[in-house]
Amino acid sequence: MKLGKLLFFFLLLGNFHLLLAENYNYAGFAVTQKGGKKVYSDNHTEIWKNGKHIASKIVYKDANGKAFAEKEINFSKNPNLPDFKLEDSRDGYMEGAMLLPNNKIKLFYRENQNSKAEERVMSIPKNSAIDGGFDFYLKNHWDDLLAGKSICFNFFAPSKLNYYKFQIRMTKKGKYNGKD
Template sequence: MKTFVCMAALALPASALGSEIRFVGTATPIDGGDALYQESHVVTGSCQQGQFNPESHSVEYTRSNEGAFATKDLSYTESALRPTVDFRQPGFSETLDINNRDDETLEIIWQAPSGSTEEATLNVSSSLVADAGFDNFVRQNWKTVVENGESVEFEMVAPTRGDYYGFTLEPASDDRIDADHVVRIRTTSRLLGFLVDPIVLGYNSDGLLTDYLGLTNIRENEDANFTAHIRYDIEAMPECELTP
């Protein structure tokens, strides 16, 4: 990855260099068609020993005819894999909070479009992943999955169910994704596999997400979320490496 550093930054230790990732995603139907919405992402962090360490992440969801209709804010203070999450989708009166308590428990509060509120507390394990933590999980396992072509098992939080389930991250190929590397996240449960399609992800050679193909967190209606292909345009990269 090419590195561009201003002269003032050269006087700072590597651990103090600030970094930011900016990217914009456009979601379209799986089979093609007009854009459903856009996502504007800003991930801030720092370079520590030459590698990017995420600290916070904000997302604004917009449509051309109505502007912002949903927001998400994440904090990676406790864990890069299990962020604290604050998600708001006012048009459906939906909110989701995932609070990481000292990386020992995750407290989940979901206000559903129906008006009901569901709460759950999950114990944390080292292989538990929540929300956008999947992106950091892929990079942490880059050598195993992308370079060596092996698979890794983990658990993913299903916040609206107040539980977590077993999944596998593995190399993949998909004609719908034009990326340097393609991986897939699929459930290890045969029963759940009939209900949940795999998520397919594209990454460039630097370890930045370029494609997401699967179920999203944005509602199509009160009963279902969009399934979409999100293509990401990278606007800013960190000054250090993303993968080990």
């Protein structure tokens, strides 16, 4: 009995930082264009600490509610370039990235469980984002976009072991869901 309590205490102590964090949960749904039939959902848990979004966990579920993939994102090193890993249990697909010292990033990717995982270490160009870091990148440049400026940035794609250059600009002002 004492060993069980001691083990519980150490598990609790080891994850104490998570107890101090706030979690926010929400879900998105993919539906067919014709008929609106549910295809899958992505169920998000955002972990916030001291007012900062530090991590996310996303569980992807099929139309019947069965989980088929998970993604973990850690924004603590760099919100625009978070460490992340996505794994799909249906076929073994996997992709992700890890921020390294000296302005480097490691991209990794596996097509399926029968494929060999590939990886590439690259230098990070200025104005870059990856995966969930794109949201932070846009928020940081939102005022420039509203002012009519064009934003150029690089987006890393682990499945291609490379990055692509993009340019974003506002094309028109208007309301979306009743908001400016």
